[in-house]
Amino acid sequence: MPVAASAVYFLNLRGDVLINRLYRDDVGGNMVDAFRMHIMQTKELGTCPVRQIGGCSFFYMRISNVYIVIVVSSNANVACAFKFVVEAVALFKSYFGGSFDEDAIRNNFVLIYELLDEIMDFGYPQNLSPEILKLYITQEGVRSPFSSKQPLDKPVPNATLQVTGAVGWRREGLVYKKNEVFLDIVESVNLLMSSKGSVLRCDVTGKVLMKCFLSGMPDLKLGLNDKIGLEKESQLKSRPTKSGKTIELDDVTFHQCVNLTRFNSEKTVSFVPPDGEFELMKYRITEGVNLPFRVLPTIKELGRTRMEVNVKVKSVFGAKMFALGVVIKIPVPKQTAKASFQVTSGRAKYNPSIDSLVWKIKKFPGQTESTLSAEVELISTIAEKKSWTRPPIQMEFQVPMFTASGLRVRFLKVWEKSGYNTVEWVRYITKAGSYEIRC
Structure with missing residues (x-):
């Protein structure tokens, strides 16, 4: 089922209505007051983007310092509503020089009302393509002085064909010296x-x-x-x-x-x-995935104050390839005091803020392996020792010219x-x- 929106509201962070558009008469004009009272004043905003208040549902999203709220009085497609918000914001940014915030809305009231009339009809989303809407809504928005984007040079004459035709995402007359x-x-x-x-x-x-x-x-x-x-x-x-x-x-x-x-x-x-x-x-x-790395960890707890960590990482991709920005995060207990390392490549250190040993390798060739050996010293406490639930080792990397799925053009x-x-x-x-x- 489509959105079938009854109203769209734009609010600032204080809950003040900047601009709104009513598309149906099945909700009252004061519905946003209920939204402010039940959501914004209870400091629950952000916990769930969908709220049911009375007989209406509220779908809201925060963009910069603006809340966009869609009010519906019947069962509606939530994903479609959020997709509409994302596309609408992209449209506004294309008119406002790349910015969308409270100031941009206050400076472009007339243009926003004109766009809201075009992109939604009786609560149903219509055409949100900036390339097409700029063919017949030629008013320029007030642009930010820090925006590098330039307005469209001139509208293409056959707007009707592009609005109703099958190729509405591309305008005619494009010319490039190098294709x-x-x-x-x-x-x-x-x-x-x-x-x-x-x-x-x-x-x-x-x-x-x-x-x-x-x-x-x-x-x-x-x-x-x-x-x-x-x-x-x-x-x-x-x-x-x-x-x-x-x-x-x-x-x-x-x-x-x-x-x-x-x-x-x-x-x-x-x-x-x-x-x-x-x-x-x-x-x-989900099937036939080529894993780029194999990680073989061995962690031994030696009493209450020592721990040995050995990690071997093997690259499985081709020998002519290499991975960049490899980071291995090995978790350690919170009472870790210090750690000494021996690595065959890269650098390693103990990061107390995330309770992990962080091993970084800038360039990891294919069909090779690297090892890390670490001795971890723990702080001795008189409290009863609790069993350490070991979090998993996490890995970050990028491998150019390699696909784990095997997909090829x-x-x-x-x-x-x-x-x-x-x-x-x-x-x-x-x-x-x-x-x-x-x-």
Whole structure:
């Protein structure tokens, strides 16, 4: 079910209404007073972004020093409401030179009212694309003197076609001297490993980021080594494919520019890209994950005042690759006094603020291993010793040109009626999400 908002309020941190717009007559104009009384005065703001007060629900989000509150009188899609707020703030920032705060709202009352009338109709979200709205709402907002963004040069004449057409995210008439496409596959590895080395939980969340500087209205086609796409391609060619390893993507979501009809029928990612940076797709993988690091910890408690810590870290990725910014955080008891270290690479120190031994390695080559040996001295207390519940070891890293999922770009093709040449750049990077090893 869509949002079906009855009203939208903009409040400052004191709870004063800066601006509001009523879309339905099923709520009273004083509903925000109930919000202030039940939420802001009880200092519970921030604990839960959804509140039920009387017969209405309040969805609110804080952006800078402004609270945006959506009031609904019926059951509504909460995720859709927050998505609307995020997109609306991005729209306001595009008009206000990149800033959105109380001063920006006070300086742009008329423009905000005009935008609120366009982006929501009878409580239902409409078009929130800055590129399209700027075609017919040409009033410039009061911009911050510190903003480096420049206003759109001039509106494109055929606004009606772009508002109602299929390519509403891209304006016509773009021209670049050098046509380039940058594609980045960014993945985060989440791991929970037991002290015996067995994997308890492991998955990869990834996204495909693009930056396009292309003239005209190009049509792009992206080929990945995913299982569904290769199987469909093999059926179309009536012969088995030889594209190497295939992977199975889960929970795939696409940018609105992707032709979903073509994807469902041909299993190819075809799209007319927006201009500049955008997120093409997101995905998740739960099987066949290539872990970039193996961590083998050994922690021995020697009496009440000493502890030995030995940690071995192995890089599993290719020998020609390397990881950057590797940080291993090894937890120790709160009564730790000091620690002495021996490391084969990098530097280590005891950080009392987080009760951990922090081992940092700037550059970690592939197919190598590093070890840390530490002697930890504990403060002796006369109180009864409590058993130390060992938190897991945490790890941070970035590995360029490596994907834990094995996802690879097989091809990236660009078609445009003028037939210009393009330069395509593809990069991969894998970083740590929640990478934990129990000890």
